[in-house]
Amino acid sequence: MSVVIEFDSVTKHYPLYNPFSGGLKSSLTNLLVYRRQARSERFTALEALSFSIHRGESVAIVGRNGAGKSTILGLIAGVIQPSEGTVRVNERVSPLLELGGGFHPELSGRENVMLNGVLMGLSRYQVQSRIDAILEFAELGDFVDQPIRTYSKGMLARLGFSVITQIQPQLLLIDEVLAVGDDAFRRKCYNLIENFRRQGVTIVFVSHSASEVQHLCDRAIWIDNHRARADGTASDILAKYHKSR
């Protein structure tokens, strides 16, 4: 099976505070010490992480809050760059599904579907011809024409998920969006994800729900203290992870 995602000893640092947040004056005086200071006062989100994910696998990333799970998804999506090491993604990168991610708060649901769809790689015509199907999946009722800043979390999740029903992704990144949906919608999403799995779509999934991981993933990677602590079948890893708490 071909490798879709490959992390090769990836390290990611974030500066702990923006050294320029003190304004222009202090940053100018600090310019000389900036580099050294930034190096010492930084937060390491991931450390020497290596793994690879093959085509058609669905992999859960589990771990405590702040372990670096979302950073992994950001690196795969290509919105952030690793500090050291390399990230290779051999697939048209798909959306990073996260609450409200990729949407503009002032636009309506319908307008956001247009914008989001085009930014994800569809043409305007393609989105227009599929927008009815997308909005039908979202089941937002009259809210489709309201600005999404008025939406509840569940409605945002619905909107985010509905767009991918029509884009035929090859690689799907899901960051905790299912947690806020109601039962009916979650079941719909499970079915959709099952369908994607059968079609051989690669899925990377961040979740805190053991049953979701058990249900939807065949493999799990446990991130602990910014490193990969264990990697194996979903049920094995879940058992280990829960024993450790």
Added chain:
Amino acid sequence: MLRRIFEISLQLIIKDFKVRYKGTLLGYAWALVTPLIFAVIFNFVFQHIIRFEIVDYPVFLVSGLFAWQWFSNSVSGGAGCFLQNASLVKKLNFQRYLIPLSVVLVDALHFVLALPIIVAFLFVSDKPVYYNSWWYGIPIVAFTQLAIIYGATLCVSCMNTIFRDVDKVVALLVTMLFYLTPVFYPLSIVPENILPFIQLNPMTGVISTWHGLLLHGTLDFGVLSYSMVWGTLLVMLGVLTYKQLNHRFAEVL
């Protein structure tokens, strides 16, 4: 690839238009009202208090003010464009340099749509309302101005995403530049010893060429060439800044 860039830009432009005028009563009319109010103010000050000897001062004012409005709106309004679109920049990997481009193009569209108003002023002032040179002149000057504005906006918006003081500095610089650019006075009244400094401004060439082109149908490439050089330099500077900084956007937003 080009098709994709076109599609994304178009969608971002539509988004920008909608976001900009959501919840306003006058909507798009603000883009026309603001420069006209400025024209009224300058006309009052420089015709009735300080008496400038310029014939047809109102039409002179509007023929420069709309173009200036495009520059100042784009550069100071566009400085925050990555911050305002944080939810897009953080989650989707696409050509982000199209975000400032769409801001600039929306303002460009406002400018083009204001050209009939300038013609109306020409008509009221009993001036010719059409010159053959407009067919090539307007696109040439507009394109030069587009290059200056996009280069500056790209550079400023990238820097502002990392150092948030930049937009305050930019607001000051734009105001300063307004007085140093012949928008409400003609280049011809500038004293000899100051002239070189005024001519060195990026916008001087463009604005005086608009004056000449719209009022007399003349296209002075000598004056415009300064702005063309600026346009090239600023686009290069913008691209360079973008290349340096854009990979950090998702981290700092």
